[in-house]
Amino acid sequence: MPVITEPAPLAALRRQDPELAEVILAETARQADSLQLIAAENFTSPAVLAALGSPLANKYAEGYPGARHHGGCELVDVAERIAIDRAKALFGAEHVNVQAHSGSSAVLAAYAVLLRPGDTVLAMGLPSGGHLTHGAPGNFSGRWFDFVAYGVDPESGLIDYDEVHAAARAHRPKAIVCGSISYPRHIDYAAFRAIADDVGAHLIADAAHPIGLVAGGAAPNPVPYADIVCATTHKVLRGPRGGMLLCGAELADRVDRAVFPFTQGGAQMHTIAAKAVAFGEAATPAFNGYAHQVVANARVLAATLAAQGFAVTTGGTDTHLVLADPAPLGVLGQVARGRLASAGLVLDTCALPHGEGRGLRLGTAALTTQGMGEAQTARVAVLLSGVVRGDLDPRAAREEVRELAGEFPPYPAG
């Protein structure tokens, strides 16, 4: 059983509200005692957690640094300016808005800047890996805009840029969205820009997933190509749960007004301070090494799963993401996920581009933060395959998972 260090503020919570403290501690233990393969998750640093749990959470701060609707904002203004300046330097952006509460809020704000209700938008279809904000019927995007979808090549699983171009010419969208929840390859932002220019469309890059790899120099940067880049701060980037928007100087005011007051109220200053901490961490050589190791681990994960009989979409990965179909092993994705959960291997399933069943969506960001390299990742892939195939008893696998997790605690003592 790994040693679980109790975060310091929890001691106070435990005295006042033992019931809730118990839940937080149990969740902390669950995270340390199992392996987190959910591609959208990571472990933030203790410094990020400290900022999140700081008294900045108390402060109301509607508006922007130097122009707030509330008094007493001088110091949170400093925190927000630090976050903005660090993000601008990290991504080479002329303007960054760090107030978006989440990735979805960032996309909503980008649409508010560039679109009007009823406009046509071309985005990756949900079955191919588009996000809910890319036109799902139950999301504001599907209700307020007329989305048309591009897919991926059913054989290769790759974006077919000629197909995107043909769809853009046929539908003349007001904006094109590039970005996905499960596409494991680099996106050719220059190709999307050329297509958008050809049809007079805006280009929105939803880089929620790869933005951390961009920060670490392990993936191409959409900032020079897109009118607006939307992103999250909590995936590979390893910051607090939140969003941001990056754009050129000419859209700066409109982006800021689309976040506040159009779609949001008071900024969450503790989260913004935590974003600043994460941007500072992401600017270090250590983070560059981390981002490249995330990709190296994902490549090993993809290759090992393929060797074990999974159908790996696109044949591999360029990123932290691997999409693997267990169908060739005679197991449905949902069934595989259940078996893996009982072995302490936590992941999710998602739609497969060829349209049948669900695949396992895996990511290496959290394992890599724990310090695991290629050897450990290959071991995880072999364990996972054995459990999915049914050769390995999930209880035996659970013990191995526990042992491995114990060797690489996400929050080592001291």
Ligand SMILES: Cc1ncc(COP(=O)(O)O)c(C=O)c1O
């Ligand atoms: C491509 C993409 N866009 C937007 C989001 C939304 O982020 P959030 O869950 O923070 O709203 C996600 C989240 O996974 C995503 O993958």
